[in-house]
Amino acid sequence: MSLLRQQGPATAAPPSTVRTKGLRAPMTGSGAGRRNGRQSAHTRHQAMGLLLITPFGLLFAAFLVAPLAYAFWLSLRTSTLVGGDHFSWFANYKQTFTDPHFTSGVRRVVVFGLVQIPVMLGLALLGALIIDEVSSKLAKVFRMTLFMPYAVPAVIGALMWGFLYSPTFGPVNSLSHALGTGKVDLLGHSLMLTSLGNIVTWQWTGYNMIVLYAALQGLPREVYEAAKLDGAGQIQTAVRIKIPMISSAMVLTLMFTIIGTLQFFTEPRVLEPTASSVITPDYTPNLYAYNLAFQYSEFNYSAAISFSLGAVVFIGSYLFLFAARKRSGLK
Amino acid sequence: MSSTRRPTSRSVRRTAVAATSAALAGVLLAACGSGGGSGSGTTGSGPVHIKVWAWYPQFKQVVAEFNKTHKDVQVDWVQAGVGQDEYTKLKTALKAGQGAPDVVMLEFQELPTIQLTKGLLDMGKYGANADKGNYVDWAWKQASDGEHVYAIPVDGGPMAMMYRADLFKKYNLKVPTTWAEYKEEAAKLHKADPNAYMTDFGSDETAAGWRQGLTWQAGSRPYTYSASKLPDIGVKLNDDNAKKVYEYWGDLVKNKLVDTQSYATTDFYNGLSTGKYATYIAAGWGPGYLSSVAKKTAGKWRVAPLPQWTAGGNDQGDWGGSSFSVTSQTQHPKEATEVARELFGTSDAAWKIGIDQAYLFPLATPTLNSEYFKDKKYDFFGGQQINKVFVPAANGIGAFDWSPFQDFAYNTDTSEVGKALQGQTAWSAVNDNVQDQITSYAAKQGFKVSK
Numbered sequence: 001m002s003l004l005r006q007q008g009p010a011t012a013a014p015p016s017t018v019r020t021k022g023l024r025a026p027m028t029g030s031g032a033g034r035r036n037g038r039q040s041a042h043t044r045h046q047a048m049g050l051l052l053i054t055p056f057g058l059l060f061a062a063f064l065v066a067p068l069a070y071a072f073w074l075s076l077r078t079s080t081l082v083g084g085d086h087f088s089w090f091a092n093y094k095q096t097f098t099d100p101h102f103t104s105g106v107r108r109v110v111v112f113g114l115v116q117i118p119v120m121l122g123l124a125l126l127g128a129l130i131i132d133e134v135s136s137k138l139a140k141v142f143r144m145t146l147f148m149p150y151a152v153p154a155v156i157g158a159l160m161w162g163f164l165y166s167p168t169f170g171p172v173n174s175l176s177h178a179l180g181t182g183k184v185d186l187l188g189h190s191l192m193l194t195s196l197g198n199i200v201t202w203q204w205t206g207y208n209m210i211v212l213y214a215a216l217q218g219l220p221r222e223v224y225e226a227a228k229l230d231g232a233g234q235i236q237t238a239v240r241i242k243i244p245m246i247s248s249a250m251v252l253t254l255m256f257t258i259i260g261t262l263q264f265f266t267e268p269r270v271l272e273p274t275a276s277s278v279i280t281p282d283y284t285p286n287l288y289a290y291n292l293a294f295q296y297s298e299f300n301y302s303a304a305i306s307f308s309l310g311a312v313v314f315i316g317s318y319l320f321l322f323a324a325r326k327r328s329g330l331k
Numbered sequence: 332m333s334s335t336r337r338p339t340s341r342s343v344r345r346t347a348v349a350a351t352s353a354a355l356a357g358v359l360l361a362a363c364g365s366g367g368g369s370g371s372g373t374t375g376s377g378p379v380h381i382k383v384w385a386w387y388p389q390f391k392q393v394v395a396e397f398n399k400t401h402k403d404v405q406v407d408w409v410q411a412g413v414g415q416d417e418y419t420k421l422k423t424a425l426k427a428g429q430g431a432p433d434v435v436m437l438e439f440q441e442l443p444t445i446q447l448t449k450g451l452l453d454m455g456k457y458g459a460n461a462d463k464g465n466y467v468d469w470a471w472k473q474a475s476d477g478e479h480v481y482a483i484p485v486d487g488g489p490m491a492m493m494y495r496a497d498l499f500k501k502y503n504l505k506v507p508t509t510w511a512e513y514k515e516e517a518a519k520l521h522k523a524d525p526n527a528y529m530t531d532f533g534s535d536e537t538a539a540g541w542r543q544g545l546t547w548q549a550g551s552r553p554y555t556y557s558a559s560k561l562p563d564i565g566v567k568l569n570d571d572n573a574k575k576v577y578e579y580w581g582d583l584v585k586n587k588l589v590d591t592q593s594y595a596t597t598d599f600y601n602g603l604s605t606g607k608y609a610t611y612i613a614a615g616w617g618p619g620y621l622s623s624v625a626k627k628t629a630g631k632w633r634v635a636p637l638p639q640w641t642a643g644g645n646d647q648g649d650w651g652g653s654s655f656s657v658t659s660q661t662q663h664p665k666e667a668t669e670v671a672r673e674l675f676g677t678s679d680a681a682w683k684i685g686i687d688q689a690y691l692f693p694l695a696t697p698t699l700n701s702e703y704f705k706d707k708k709y710d711f712f713g714g715q716q717i718n719k720v721f722v723p724a725a726n727g728i729g730a731f732d733w734s735p736f737q738d739f740a741y742n743t744d745t746s747e748v749g750k751a752l753q754g755q756t757a758w759s760a761v762n763d764n765v766q767d768q769i770t771s772y773a774a775k776q777g778f779k780v781s782k
Contacts, residue, residue: 299426
């Protein structure tokens, strides 16, 4: 398919016919009996394969397919506190996309992502390029240190930052106090998204850096040599050679980050008790779905919100992959 | 050496394998066995085990006392989280159709919400109406609906003002008896020490009940609701009394006379124990709470009645307080009702633990009116007989209805208060906005709303 698209039908046709012919040739040439024997071996292989994936298949069906199907079924019903519940087709979905709580949450995570993702991936890329270039002990220490936050469970990390942000105990506030700049409320309305972004960046930069670093390590060294001979400096090599060559890894990290951002939940959930007048129950779409189900007992609507969010994530990532198809290697 | 060690390690491994598989089998069996209800009962002879979720302080001793005095029924206690954490688990278990305990501790405001989802057993069918005369009238009314009894009251939260006597003396403050005086003293204090505040305005969700209690005192009765009159509900969150309260606190916040830290945070506890807050507007369970989060300030606090809106008035409000309900998933309704009625009930032994160690405010009239409770001196309050303040406060509390969507109401209120704090909306608009959102929510949920 990719060949067809790139070279056009006229040039692509001959090799593809050659390939099919080549494949078919021994089949037609061989006797009927031999072909049957091969087929039965094939079915036996298939049966064996099916048997081997059964444990996975069962778990997959029980813990992914069945809950999804149940949630979807829930989302097609409407239940109210007084009216009881009834089948309502897509009424919940219709409500979702006109629900200001949901749309404002989506808008919030999109705004959050527009700022936080470039900052984080920029830092990750910079870090990866540096540790790829410098191969001293210090680079190893640097790599470990940046990666360490990823090993801290997200809940613990958020709790820890909650203390650091504290207006009474937090170092930031002591610092601003000492400088005489007055009270900085890191858990207040104006700075909350920044504070959350900081936590996420702290947690995930190292992880993304390692992914990019691994991609850089996989590049052939001769290219650098050639670049050097052509007179490229380190920065030029990084910008013109390394970054374009790891673009598929960058697309991958960006993709995962976008999905993670749209599903933003843990950090706001953990900070919610400390600042519940700022982190409202509808702060992010996922938090809203959680609160609908487990605080307001609106399981049906919550299921619809979850599927709608899933749709937003799916469309968002598809659009992104489509836009980045040339860079991603997923043509 | 090595030859003797080898069999040992192998047998250890074997035992470990056996233990693991036994544990796994146990889990599987338990999972199969608990199909309906809590699965905590036994079929043959022996006592019936009733699973209880509660978070009362020092509750272990109360349970031990119950188990000691009862032969046929035994209590298995689980601490399943405080307040909202427990309710989340309970609601999930009720929805799932299994996993709920037999008896559960619920705050009064949560009762209609859980009752509406058919999560509570009507204990009236199992003789609970006999207890009616044992409890304070307003509490019994909140726990029941006519002859239907959905909860047995335990402790209450009549509101009062706790204050730091040492700080009041240091800054020469007068103990305020009206809210106007309270504001004057707040200004005086903040002027004398810019780092000190008269109190902390509860702006978060855990303080939603605090704000409700204050509007309760001012005479606001936001809901008219009875499960037997469904789908009717009256919602009036924006009457003049409620507005008066929000504008008053909004004014204090704007003038920076009070702090706006979330309740139930370490920053808040720190403020209580370092003298950042000179008063703490709290409830009947407050002494226990305060003495555990601000231990080092023992002896410095005193209790005074809640400031009044009109001089010489006697208007009171309530914040929190709790009860025992039996869930609809129980397989032993009779025994579970017995547990709910008798864990505290009017048991002197249980209440001695409740009063002396957990600092609970009893809603059982024999205990509440006992000389022991009324005259008890509290060391944390410098030997003050604080119940001489709390008991009259409890007697001044009138009837009050909660909505069957109280979590939504509290969250909406918290969000709107947050907007006002940020300056996005005027404080005078908070109540109207809350009213709009809650009435439209209620209508959507199928209620017939009268405003």
